[in-house]
Amino acid sequence: MALAQTNDVARLLRAAAPDLAVEVVKFETRGDRDQTSKLLQHGGKGGAFVAEIREAMRAGTLQAAMHSLKDVPGNEETPGLVLGAMLARDAANDSLVLRPGLSLETLRAARGKGFMIGTNAVRRAAYLRRLFPEATVIHFRGAADTRIAKLDRGDRQRLPDGGAVGPADALVMARSGLERIGMAARIAHDFSIDEMLPAVGQGIVTVECVETDWATRARLAAIDNVPSRLSAEAEREVLWVLNGHCNSPIAGHAMVAGHEMTLRASVLDDAGRFIEATRRGPANRPRELGRAVGMELLEKGAAEIIARTRPDEH
Known part of the structure; x- marks a missing residue:
């Protein structure tokens, strides 16, 4: 599946710049090598599927890397790297x-x-x-x-x-x-959105590169999908506000309709506790909307659920 997603990125880049030479490099991560352990043992999805690829970009081995956005941690900084493109969102459910x-x-x-x-x-x-x-x-x-x-x-x-x-x-x-x-x-x-709210970023393929690699950033900007980026920024702001970790059952989904965005997010656990928040706002202010939804979840008690599921507290 990852190869198919990477080939899609390569196809879009070639279409945007026919003279561009695009080489697809296969990269096996910890999560690919270990198909048995829980992802938590590798530091969550970020450690299992993203960390080694990021190291290769910082070392100059790769110019850009494709990720499923739901695998990219949203509650931490990524010094020296930037998400240069968000592709049009596939089905999120x-x-x-x-x-x-x-x-x-x-x-x-x-x-x-x-x-x-x-x-x-x-x-x-x-x-x-x-x-x-x-x-x-x-x-x-x-x-x-x-x-x-x-x-x-x-x-x-x-x-x-x-x-x-x-x-x-x-x-x-x-x-x-x-x-x-x-x-x-x-x-x-x-499953409908009402039955099972998707993971933050689910259905969005993103392409990451080194922050100061302006040539690559310009190439990636040509394939960036604006509605996907706006939705991603709103959803990931919720993760940032909640400071969710890899073991947190946090869900979030944003929809853009014209100039308006609707953002819905939830925090739940296997003991049956469930908190949800939904807000609407201007589509061109996604982080503000995400921050408001995240704060509402905190006011409803999300921090307690997240703390209870934090690995280092067991």
């Missing part, structure tokens, strides 16, 4: 994939009882416990196509301690990822 022979109707009727649903995202796990309170939510990792293959074969998911869980009856995955690997036909149900 999550989807349910079922093991062959199972039906959505059966899952719903049972409220999940007897079902094991796999995900590696604490946000998705928290929402699943609200939607299917009697299901067992299990840790399930791997590339998108690998996860589906394991689901279909009935494989158990290996755990870092040598144990295993599963097999899974269903998986929750990003629709955009399923579309990119040609497996959208496996979707049994698309």
Whole structure:
């Protein structure tokens, strides 16, 4: 999937500048090499999928790097680097994939009882416990196509301690990822924004580069999508205000309609606590809107939930 996303970036750059020589460099990160451990053990998604690539850019090995924006930490500074382009947003919602022979109707009727649903995202796990309170939510990792293959074969998911869980009856995955690997036909149900608010930045591909590399920044500006950037800035401002960490179930989604933006965000945990805020404002002031939503969540008690899930407090 990452290669398909990178090829999309290369195609857009070549279209914007036909004389530009674009080389796609494959880069294997910690998260790619370790398909078993929880992402928390690598410092969250930032440590698993972003940190090594950033080191390569600072060293001059890479001029730019593609990331799924949801994997880029939003609560910390990135000295010397800048997100130079946000591509047009793909579908932002999550989807349910079922093991062959199972039906959505059966899952719903049972409220999940007897079902094991796999995900590696604490946000998705928290929402699943609200939607299917009697299901067992299990840790399930791997590339998108690998996860589906394991689901279909009935494989158990290996755990870092040598144990295993599963097999899974269903998986929750990003629709955009399923579309990119040609497996959208496996979707049994698309979760609405009301059912499962997406991760901040979900569906947006971003391209990062060195802050002082003005030539590369100019190239990336040519493929930047304004609505995506505005939405990303609003959503990521919520993360900044909340100081969320990699284990925080924080969700956020912004929509631009004309000159107006609607931003919705939530903080929840696996104990059933749920806080949400929605605001509208001028689309050209996304950070201000994100700050207002983040502050409202804090006023409603978000800091307590986030502190309770912080790794160093256990």
